[in-house]
Amino acid sequence: MAQAQPIPVAEPEPLLRMRGITRRFAGVIALQDVDFDLRAGEVHAVCGENGAGKSTLMKILSGQLAPDDGSVELRGHPVHFMSCREAERAGIAMIHQELNLVPHLSVAENILLAREPHRLGFIDRRQLRESARRHLDRLKVDIDPAAIVRTLSVAHRQMVEIAKALSLQADVLIMDEPTSSLTEAETARLFEVIADLRRSGVGVAYISHRLDELEKVVDRVTVLRDGRRVATSAWSDTSIDRIVEQMVGRSLTEKFPPATREVTTDVLLRVSGLTRRGAFDDVTFDVRRGEILGFAGLMGAGRTEVARAVFGADPKDAGETRLNGELIRIDLPRDAIRQGIAYLSEDRKAHGVAVHMRVDANITMANMRAISNRFGFIRFPQEEAVAREYIELLGIRTPSARQLVRLLSGGNQQKVVIAKWLFKEARVLFFDEPTRGIDVGARFAIYELLDRLAAKGIGIVVISSDLPEILGIADRIAVFHRGRIAGEVRAATTTQEEVMRLASGFGSQNRAELVQ
């Protein structure tokens, strides 16, 4: 392993200095001897694969965790935060990756939670709203401060979370994957705000899996791998390839594996005229054997809704589904599963895995009949053998089949869900954002797996908001715009620009909507 070079003695006294930070969880090292510093007015990115220790480092910085060893200095004074509140009072605020808002309260109440303005002992509602409005205006987002958070989209909730962090007027702002659910336009606005903060002397620690967006905001990069600091360098002295190499510990020449599948023309699944009023309208598409079909489009264009309706997870008003030419009726997920159609949710934790259950129980969950006798008694040796087989086949990194799923990394959890459907012998698989929140190294493995599944004759549909990803792995791409398929393109001959144009309603078929 390359020895990390010492951090060059910072010319200006850093705002924040962390030295020799070490943290163990139940004996397992999460961080070892990590140094990190942040100057006033700089954006310092922390990169690393899942499990490299980024989040642990940031949790220590924001007072959520205490280090086992090492020191944190703020403006030259050693600090020991016992809680987030203490860190916030000292001027360190964090924007959380998992949204930490209270869903039943309003936007304004969330932004100023526990810091509500008072008048005569009562909450001053007008001032509450006005001051929330000011923080939102800074982000130039049109969100009503009186709106209840539960009713907002994920992207808007993320913006509220950011507004909340800004309202603390912190000197140190930690952003953990702030753009993962934002649209392009919202991301651009966020970057303007970051530039603004930087000018006013705030230090920003920035975590993101989307390396391509770093160049727009970042001054310096620290790369972590397996809990150690591998390198810290100025953005101008490094490159994305270099960072990825440092993250993974080897060079990744190719982002996408070569395709081994052979695309055929037999139609496995044909969905036609699928409609649900208010969500999607007259959606028709084919999934062919050996092919990966991509669903591209902006957030809320109806891609997930269509997949869920085909799978029977949500209702539909009209439309028919044919599997191998035969008309099938799907009202419930159970019907779809019986026919061999599976859906892998974009929200793994909420819909994909039972995180408090074991790996083996999750793998067999959709096909319990295959591992139990006719009285419904589970044959444990067989279940274990099945779990072992798929753990090996998919390369799931887990100490044993008995491990609880919540203790696995995101990529491995995703593999557990895939294993569940492979064991069910699914014939058509819908993957909704299969690589969201998964690090670069594990992504490649998922792409390879998709190709292998398609090569085995399984029909694959991939929903992805990541354009290069969908162009890299799909054979054909159906582009959604406002609940309709705005166009279908071949991945080999199209460009990102063409897909983007279709997705934003500038395709040939959507002239009418241009006016709106």
Add this chain to the structure above:
Amino acid sequence: MTDYQRELFQKFAALASLIALTGAFSLVSDAFFSLGNGITVALQVTSIAYLGIGATCVIITGGIDLSVGAILALSGVIAAMATKAGVAVPIAMLLGVATGLACGLVNGACVTLLRLPPFIATLGMMLVARGVALQITDAKAIGGLGDSFAELGNGSLARVVRLDAQGFPDVVFPGLPYPVLLMVLLAVAVSLLLNRTTLGRHLYAIGSNSEAARLSGVDVRGVTVFAYVLSGGLAGMTGCVLMSRLVTAQPSEGLMYELDAIAAAVIGGTSLSGGAGSISGTMIGAFVIGILRNGLNMAGVSAFIQQILIGVVILLTVWIDQMRHRR
């Protein structure tokens, strides 16, 4: 510590406190640690245990059943009324259990079809069942049920009685009372159901992540209804056994038993947020409560103080459980 070890630790902690309680009471009272008192405790625990087993299954799915105390009363009263009307005792008792199953079915339907929160659905059932039991009996106890009605609650397996010189019966071996036998059989059966069968696995899956279970093709509605029907049926059975033991059917019997059942499950490590729990834990929980009551009684502690102590025990165990999870 792995989760498996934690689970063991939790169980061991509950078991250790059970043993500690037994030890402490044995020191205080000579009569406590005897075969006769052991059987008495086991008999006293049966009601909490039956209900606790049902409560465990419901709580594992992430639900709660507050209606079991009232269902118990209604079922017992119906079994007694049927007996009075001339129905053979076994059939009358089956009618009682069927009443419980039907109440459970309604609970399950309210939770799955009407999508009522389990707390509300079973709270409604608690009031309705208790009301019906009081109405049909005019709030009066039904007595004079006869020996065959008393057999289930008072009989024993392998009881050896010898007549002494004066012709008085002398109990050589008290035998295994039917209610205790039933408790053991039930605990084993439901434990197997939870740990070894598809249905049991599905109960845990629903409590752990009901949406993931649904998307995996688990019949979430059916399995949830099953949990409530099981709980209702066990409550019906508890009613029959209890009223048989008392040889009287009381429409006001079983008040607050639902809370004892939930307490037994919680002391035994069942998580109120669903997805975790075991029958062995619940049995330990039921015995902790039973032994506390029995031992304190023998030590002459007042019923009020007993209530205070049991409350404190529940708080302590759940607090220890939380501590364990926080780490």
